[in-house]
Amino acid sequence: MKIVVSGRSVPVRLAEYCRRRGIVVDHVDAPPTEQELCRRVRDADHYLLGGDERLSRAVLESARSLGCVSFTGTGAGSFIDLDAARDTGVRVLTTPGVNGVAVAEFALGLAVGLMRRALPDLHNREQPARTSTELTGATAGILGLGATGAALAGMLVRGFSCQVLYHSRIRKERDERALGLTHVGLTELFTRSTTVFVCCSLNDETTHLVDDRLLGTGPAPRYLVCTADPRVIDPDALRRALETGALTGAALDGYYREPVPDPADDPHGLLRLHGTSLFVTSHIAASSATSWSRMENAAVDNLLAVLDEEAP
Numbered sequence: 001m002k003i004v005v006s007g008r009s010v011p012v013r014l015a016e017y018c019r020r021r022g023i024v025v026d027h028v029d030a031p032p033t034e035q036e037l038c039r040r041v042r043d044a045d046h047y048l049l050g051g052d053e054r055l056s057r058a059v060l061e062s063a064r065s066l067g068c069v070s071f072t073g074t075g076a077g078s079f080i081d082l083d084a085a086r087d088t089g090v091r092v093l094t095t096p097g098v099n100g101v102a103v104a105e106f107a108l109g110l111a112v113g114l115m116r117r118a119l120p121d122l123h124n125r126e127q128p129a130r131t132s133t134e135l136t137g138a139t140a141g142i143l144g145l146g147a148t149g150a151a152l153a154g155m156l157v158r159g160f161s162c163q164v165l166y167h168s169r170i171r172k173e174r175d176e177r178a179l180g181l182t183h184v185g186l187t188e189l190f191t192r193s194t195t196v197f198v199c200c201s202l203n204d205e206t207t208h209l210v211d212d213r214l215l216g217t218g219p220a221p222r223y224l225v226c227t228a229d230p231r232v233i234d235p236d237a238l239r240r241a242l243e244t245g246a247l248t249g250a251a252l253d254g255y256y257r258e259p260v261p262d263p264a265d266d267p268h269g270l271l272r273l274h275g276t277s278l279f280v281t282s283h284i285a286a287s288s289a290t291s292w293s294r295m296e297n298a299a300v301d302n303l304l305a306v307l308d309e310e311a312p
Contacts, residue, residue, distance in 0.1 A: 021307075099291045157179045242270075
């Protein structure tokens with residue numbers, strides 16, 4: 001049996017497990033070319049993905065015996081062609097919930113940077129902004145009240161005295177009672193909120209869910225912070241909203257293509273707004289030291305459960 005492991009190092013627990021059972025570990029310590037990755041996964045049985053490489057359709061179709069990919073994190077779609085994984089019968093395991101606090105904290109940082117004009121000022125000090133908008137006491141909207149959204153709601157209510165609206169596929173009455181949250185429809189979320197945080201999962205129903213209709217109306221100034229997969233937001237609608245001023249500013253953690261391309265190579269034309277009304281970070285919201293340790297442990301647990309023929 002062979003397991004491909006990517007990331008800075010092979011987790012000690014996994015290395016010891018494989019040593020005892022005679023399992024070969026192929027450590028990918030730097031992102032390889034697609035051709036090299038195809039060669040290395042050709043005889044792999046499982047994959048622990050903790051690096052920055054992308055498992056494309058070509059890679060997955062090369063891995064004829066691959067049973068599962070245990071992904072260190074939740075946004076697997078940014079690193080794995082999920083359609084190809086389904087077509088080739090490869091199970092994709094993720095670690096939901098363990099990075100919620102880290103991502104929520106990062107989202108708050110982006111929001112404060114946008115609203116208090118710190119991010120624009122850092123990018124263009126020749127035209128400093130003299131006025132800005134406080135997050136404290138604002139009406140904030142959260143799209144998706146999973147682990148990240150719930151952690152964020154607590155920070156907004158307890159730390160910033162915000163009125164928090166949320167829209168979620170499943171109503172969270174316990175969180176409503178504990179934090180005073182208000183469950184609203186999707187349109188109302190965008191029309192009433194000064195800042196909307198996008199925290200929902202990407203799936204067929206949420207792809208390009210945030211469109212012209214939602215971005216075109218609401219209070220001014222308006223801000224959008226996305227720590228979810230950016231494909232939840234229609235990129236053309238986002239560009240139009242920023243160009244027309246329907247949105248004052250937006251911040252994304254991660255982009256529609258990763259690594260983030262040069263503005264000249266951006267098919268959506270959004271990155272030419274970077275540094276003025278749009279700010280993009282490199283998919284780092286979950287990458288605190290403590291969060292990474294929790295995610296890595298959970299990803300190893302998932303993989304070991306598969307190897308021991310248990311439910312991950």
